[in-house]
Amino acid sequence: MSVNAQYNGNAQALEVYNSLFTTFAEKDNDYYRFNLYKLTDEQPTGESGLPSAGDSFIIFNQSAQGVLSTQDGNTESPSLNNAAATVAEGAATAANGGLVFTVEKNGAYYRFVNETFGYLCSNGTGNNAFYQKEASEDADWTLAAYNGGYTMESRTAKFNGKYAQYLEYYAGAYKTYSMYNVTDKDIYTFHFYPCANTGLTGGVVNEPTVQFGALTDAYVGQAYTLTFTVDAVFGVQELRASLNGTDLACTEAAGVYTLEIPAASVAGESLQVVVSGTDTRDVAFTATANISVKDEPVITGLTPAAGSQTGENKRPVISAAIANAGENPRVEMTVAGAAVDAVYANGTVTYTPLEDLTEGRTSVTVTVTRADGKAAAKTWSFTVGVAAQQLYFGQLHSHTTYSDGSGSLDTALEYIANLPESANIDFVAFTDHSNYFDKSGEANPEGALYDMSLATAYSQNLWSEFKGKVADFNATHSDVIALGGFEMTWSGGPGHINTWNTPGIVSRNNATLNNKTADAGMKAYYSLLSQPEGADSISFSYWDALIDSRIFLVEVGNGEGAIGAGGYYPSYEQYTLALDKGWHVAPTNNQDNHKGRWGNANDARDVILTDDFSEQGLYQAIRDLRVYSTEDKNLELYYTVNGLPLGSVIEEAPEALELNVQVSDPDASDSISKVRSGHRGVCLHPGAYLQLLLHPRHPGRRRPGRYGSRMGGRDPEAGDLQCGMRDLHSGHRRGAGAHHHPVQQRGHRRQGHLCDVYHRWLRGPGLRYHRLYGARLRLPDRHLCLHAHCRQGHDRHRDRGHGAGGR
Secondary structure, three states, X not given: OOOOOEEOOEEOEXXXXXXXXXXXXXXXXXHHOOOOOOOOOOOOOOOOOOOOOOOEEEEEEOOOOEEEEEEOOOOOOOOEEEEEEEEEOOEEEEOOOOEOEEEEEEOOEEEXXXXXXXXXXXXXXXOOOEEXXXXXXXXXXXXXXXXXXXXXXXXEEEEOOOEEEEEEEEOOEEEEEOOOOOOOHXXXXXXXXXXXXXXXXXXXXXOOEEEOOOOOOEEOOOOEEEEEEEEOOOOEEEEEEEEOOEEEOEEEEOOEEEEEEOHHHOOOOEEEEEEEEEEOOOOEEEEEEEEEEXXXXXXXXXXXXXXXXXXXXXXXXXXXXEEOOOOOOEEEEEEOOEEEXXXXXXXXEEEOOOOOOOOEEEEEEEEEEOXXXXXXXXXXXXXXXXXXXXXXXXXXXXXXXXXXXXXXXXXXXXXXXXXXHHHOOOEEEEEEEXXXXXXXXXXXXXXXXXXXXXXXXXXXXXXXXXXXXXXXXXXXXXOOEEEEEEEEEOOOOOXXXXXXOOOOOOOOOOOOOOOOHHXXXXXXXXXXXXXXXXXXXXXXXXXXXXXXEOOOEEEEEEOXXXXXXXXXXXXXXXXXXXXXHOOOOEEEEEOOEOOOOOOOOOOOEEEEEEOOOOHHHHHHHHHOOOEEEEOOOXXXXXXXXXXXXXXXXXXXXXXXXXXEEEEEOOOXXXXXXXXXXXXXXXXXXXXXOEEEEEOOOOOOOOOOOOOOOOOOOOOOOOOOEEOOOOXXXXXXXXXXOOOOOOOOOOOOOOOOOOEEEEEOOEEEOOEEEEOOOOEEOEOOOEEEEEEEOOOOOOOOOOOOEOOEOOO
16 A cells, blocks of 8 residues: 555555556455565476376366356356355365366366266357266366466367367356457466365365345344245255244245244344255255344335325325334324324324325325334335336346357347346346457448448348347337347457447447557547437547537446355446546446346346336437436435436536435335435434435536435445435435535536447546546437446456457
């Protein structure tokens, strides 16, 4: 950590990025980890560390800090799971599921065989890894010293029949890929360590465990539902659950176990649930859940339900069930902020309006105070009438086998059509890399972006097929929408831009668009988007008023790994940098699916507010910046600033800003605990609206600036939401607070192209070489673009081979 270097008061740490050393705000990743080695006269032997025939090892990856585990369920492009591991004293200790391999030699080639699953293999054009029982040339690997470890090159997997494919760790899993223009050596670096684990079954680390997750509080007199999973590589054979020695009935569905503790048993200060059993190899497991019990009023059974609409009924009965309130509790209700004469009887509080309620979103708060002073409050909102605009949840960045994804577009469309309601997916965008839609040496000219008759015959056919499948899907489905776009990818260059709603397609195979000298290629693409024909597209670094009107979105999170774990890469601070630079963009949080599970690989969602649930309706809402991102799959956010909705731009600085925020989450386990305005915390009272009054310090000042709020992020005290306002942290219950903050005006907004941008660098005066992981920019009228992010600096959008392909 530098003693003197600071940015905005934050300490700067030494890092390595893009093969250079510099200082930057420290993050929890390998760029900031350094080892100190003592220099000696000893020279390494050429074969040091290579395994020998008959040896048993686990295969450890330097980037993953984990080892090869079981095969996933993808049949089209299989990959291998990762099991976390630690290395000490020359041996590795792996998490459950890590595999131990015995080394065989086939001439100059190595083979790695696991007692249970068989030989480690890859084949075809690469982009796969799998196990098979019988040895073949697919099981042959070449090892070569590299980056302090070894690369593993497949014998048979070749891209285009000639480009070697190497085992790599990517997006939380292992498969083969080309080593062209490598920017992160660690993902290809493997080590061979003896296994320190003692709990092995058939060469598999077999230590089954019960995973309860976050335990919510129980309430006296209320039944309690507990869900949990069992991490058992070989499956569960027998399971038993008990409460204080009394057996509890337990059900299982899709690997999730559920048990219910009767209301009569919920008493005292805590509940102790013990889960025990054995896996199919007779290995035992046991775990205990200690659940705190609260003795306070409980409010449930809300009507109208949170988030619902009353339709023609403008005088709905508003009620809530109340339990554990004791004798003669004080029960109060407010509707739209005004106290009403509600009736409390037989454990239910009820209010029936005598006059029609005002149409639109209405919030209700019920407060219960027991005779002993213990109180509880519950706030929810619903729409009187039919909502003009509704929130739709989905994803705006994914891949199929049209480029480097796992699974065909047909498979992907069928997958999203059959997602369960619990996934909460209303739309998914497919944005395959554009350099797969034409060829090196036969690239589309720039004009093909707007006129596909200028494109090569190969590109015309492939693009028409791709867009046709999306259109056919949307013509036959009304509950989920597919969006078809492309990712303009510069491997080893300035970043990536997802683009939608253009008639045609171009790629980096075009030499003009791929010129990396001073980012000339990206500037050429910006120029292309700036043409009048680009006014309908939706598509970040070099700020320009016209380009600002074409690019709308920036990624603040990327990856299909679980939130908070490997394979998911948040970059919230880069959104603030984009706003500081002057961009008018909204945040997105995308899975960038390469392994299937389109839409529901994790709980990250993009949320669009619109009154037109159609492909063009979603595009228009993106142009209007009616978008927020969340790490919670169903967190609903509505907010206004001086009465203006999400995405609005205030052209003239007002005397004050009044923020009204309503947040709801149907999950009982989610709770909002903190709201933060700016960089100063504001504690809220549960059960109240959030209302922030902000006053400008420089009301006459005009320059590109920023204003907004953020909910959630990764603040451990907050919920999981990032919205298009700046520093508002929250969770599930509502709260209220007030804070003063400067108002800074922004540049002009225009409608236009939709673009989503993955930009590695944000350059400009006062912002020198700050990584930008995602942002929304705007163009005049119709097409759409999104700058996509490079996931903590790992340039994962690489060539499959020279002049071919690319992530």
